Amino acid sequence: MPITALLLLDGAPGHQLTTAGALLGALARSGPEGGRTELRICLGPGFRATAAPGPFGLDTGWGLDGLDGADTVIMAGYREFRAAPPVVVPAGLRAAADRGCRVGAVGTGTFALAAAGLLEGRRATTDPRHTRELAVRHPGVVVGPGEEVVADGPFLMSAGVLGGKDLWLRLIEEMHGEAVAREADRRLFLRLPERGGPQAVAVPDPGGADVIGPVIRWLERELRRPLTLADIAAHAETSVRTLSRRFRSGTGLSPLQYLLRLRVERAQQLLERGDLPVERVAVLTGLGTPANLRHQFQRLNGTTPGAYRAAFRSIVTMFTQDDEDYAG
Structure with a gap:
């Protein structure tokens, strides 16, 4: 069974965790035989709770050791992205990349990948409010403003819309194909017929x-x-x-x-x-x-086309409202 490790630092947006779990759960229920993926929730040093939307505490049993043996490692956004992350975090991300893992980030999690030196000369994206800051802090990174998902070699980054939905769908598509990814998407986010x-x-x-x-x-x-x-x-x-x-x-x-x-x-x-x-x-x-x-x-x-469009936009609005407490 493939293993995906999601690394959280303090103040990681709650929906970046729940989106990952819900989409991989939808894949396990509706995807092909063998579609299950183990999701390890790994807590970095100093983690206390997630941030808005949906703040909650966690006790998962996994720390940085959860990255060992993972096929994919994803760095979630975090509150203190302007400060240098704990040294063990860049080290863990580099070790994962060195052994050939798919390494990704959602929202401001891209700052941790950049701090680890993994994105020099590569394209990247982050929360739209912080693309300019990423470019200034890490001039060797080619920041794509306005791009929701960027893939460059083994690295995959999402702007963080809907908790990084596009990143997780991209990973599902890589594993099982576009049709399976679309099915997981439609089942989860718009609650359409099974x-x-x-x-x-x-x-x-x-x-x-x-x-x-x-x-x-x-x-x-x-x-x-x-x-x-x-x-x-x-x-x-x-x-x-x-x-x-x-x-x-x-x-x-x-x-x-x-x-x-x-x-x-x-x-x-x-x-x-x-x-x-x-x-x-x-x-x-x-x-x-x-x-x-x-x-x-x-x-x-x-449902009708008009109601469908309205429902989708209400979901997007709920998760992309300009809340300064949201870490991206």
Whole structure:
């Protein structure tokens, strides 16, 4: 079982811990066989409690020793990021990097990676309020202002939105693929219907992915087109009957059912990431009309596009409000 160590110093934002646990928990419940990951919560010297939002104390049994043997080490943000971290912290991070670990940081945790000398000449990001400060304090680091996630070699950093959600989804994607990461995301943050029910967005079974994977990737590129079952079979260079059998075996759905779920899922992404009107979202996803988009979205997700967008934005607002007690 892969081991991920999350290192906390005093004043680490509480939701950077809970987001990690919740997403990895969603992966264990909905991901592929063997999708479990051990999450070690490691407390650095002087840890007393997390900071807002969600302050609480912890007693996990793991200190810096929890980094030993981990496949991935993530440094959470922390209150005193402007001061030099305890010397054992940079040493532990360097040791993890030296043995080939994936090393990452959420929010102001990037300052600890920079203090360890791991980011010289590399791209990085941090809490948007502190990107300039990171660049000034560590001029050898190439700071990407406005970037929510930055990956450079074995190092992965997140600005910290929604407790570092994007970083954890990136790690899940690296381990299990994009479809599994998207499923963990949708199940956790917007409480949409569970996979496996009549309203679910299906994730391909790993056993069938080699057969239908190229077809699925083609469908994802061609969502705007009015595709028929015959069109899909022609692209796959197979009969409609064989195509349908392979999709049923790999996903539990027919090709057109799977295509519909891809379109609704793409609509979710567009609604999350911008202000496109529903009319434009309908066109870009191949659902055609706003009425059809609303109908299919309601049928598959149990809510309307407008309510979905509002729910997503309320979550983002809750976690990104400008609270000076929040360490990033």
